[in-house]
Amino acid sequence: MSELTQTGHNRLPLLRRKDIILAAVLVAASLILLLPSLSQKSSSLYAVIYCRGEKYKTIDLTSVKDSYTLSVTGTSEVLLRVENGSIAFESSQCPDKLCVKSGKLRYKGQSAACLPAEVMISVRSDSEGGADVISY
Amino acid sequence: MNHTRTTADIAEKTALLGILSAQAVAVSFLEGLIPPFLPVAGMKPGFSNIVTMFACSSLGVTYAFFIVIFKALFALLTRGATAFFMSIAGGILSLAVMALIFRLGAKGFGLVGTGIASALAHNAGQLIVARFILGDAAWSLAPLLILTSVLAGGVTGIILKIVLPVLEKEKSHFLHKKH
Numbered sequence: 001m002s003e004l005t006q007t008g009h010n011r012l013p014l015l016r017r018k019d020i021i022l023a024a025v026l027v028a029a030s031l032i033l034l035l036p037s038l039s040q041k042s043s044s045l046y047a048v049i050y051c052r053g054e055k056y057k058t059i060d061l062t063s064v065k066d067s068y069t070l071s072v073t074g075t076s077e078v079l080l081r082v083e084n085g086s087i088a089f090e091s092s093q094c095p096d097k098l099c100v101k102s103g104k105l106r107y108k109g110q111s112a113a114c115l116p117a118e119v120m121i122s123v124r125s126d127s128e129g130g131a132d133v134i135s136y
Numbered sequence: 137m138n139h140t141r142t143t144a145d146i147a148e149k150t151a152l153l154g155i156l157s158a159q160a161v162a163v164s165f166l167e168g169l170i171p172p173f174l175p176v177a178g179m180k181p182g183f184s185n186i187v188t189m190f191a192c193s194s195l196g197v198t199y200a201f202f203i204v205i206f207k208a209l210f211a212l213l214t215r216g217a218t219a220f221f222m223s224i225a226g227g228i229l230s231l232a233v234m235a236l237i238f239r240l241g242a243k244g245f246g247l248v249g250t251g252i253a254s255a256l257a258h259n260a261g262q263l264i265v266a267r268f269i270l271g272d273a274a275w276s277l278a279p280l281l282i283l284t285s286v287l288a289g290g291v292t293g294i295i296l297k298i299v300l301p302v303l304e305k306e307k308s309h310f311l312h313k314k315h
Contacts, residue, residue: 012193012247014297019249026286033279053271096215111277113270115218120270
């Protein structure tokens with residue numbers, strides 16, 4: 001055991017007061033940033049599709065009557081499933097399929113991306129999106 | 137005699153580095169099998185940082201750097217170029233932050249704080265890469281990433297404290313004790 005007590009780790013405690021302050025500050029900061037989008041009372045639901053870094057299309061999810069499949073081509077083609085109140089990656093040619101595994105997005109603030117194809121979808125309560133998402 | 141000692145040293149270090157790299161990759165592979173419970177698919181707790189943090193504090197930054205590179209190359213082989221850039225950007229930024237904290241010694245953070253700070257740096261690195269791919273829309277993920285790095289980074293620090301005796305034993309199995 002004596003060799004263990006000489007290592008750097010035991011001079012490093014598990015938790016210091018600073019750690020708790022750091023955690024508290026970060027949690028507070030993230031909640032402040034998240035709060036506006038959570039507290040917004042709105043029944044509108046838009047899906048914003050970004051393709052290769054730019055806004056490609058905005059879909060009003062509340063007005064979708066019949067679900068359909070939308071093809072978006074970034075660096076490769078992805079298929080998006082658009083339904084009333086939700087949007088999802090249906091298929092993609094990317095290797096890891098993380099986008100498809102994201103499942104249906106149905107709440108505002110949710111987003112999913114297929115980085116290899118450079119396509120991102122984001123669900124929000126306003127149709128704007130774009131650069132002002134920084135402030136939310 | 138002196139020469140033989142040095143050659144043996146290199147062999148021992150290489151073997152230990154191989155084991156640690158394999159452990160880091162195994163941990164990140166295993167956590168990839170967990171069904172996504174975080175709101176953004178592809179977000180993972182990043183527990184392989186346990187190995188990187190151990191290497192950085194107990195063996196030196198060079199060891200940790202090689203593990204980061206190895207992990208990125210593994211990502212390149214299994215998941216492609218995007219995953220490689222995400223992995224290396226997060227890995228190097230995270231390593232820089234943890235190396236700085238460990239250097240501060242008693243003035244730095246505890247293991248929980250170090251885990252949180254390096255998880256935050258990891259996410260920041262990945263977000264910067266994502267920014268280049270997705271445009272400014274990527275920033276909207278930031279609040280969530282901050283919140284999850286507190287949880288995942290904190291847990292990483294706690295797990296490191298628990299598995300520390302095992303990792304130290306592993307280290308002394310490969311490296312001759314010099315003290």
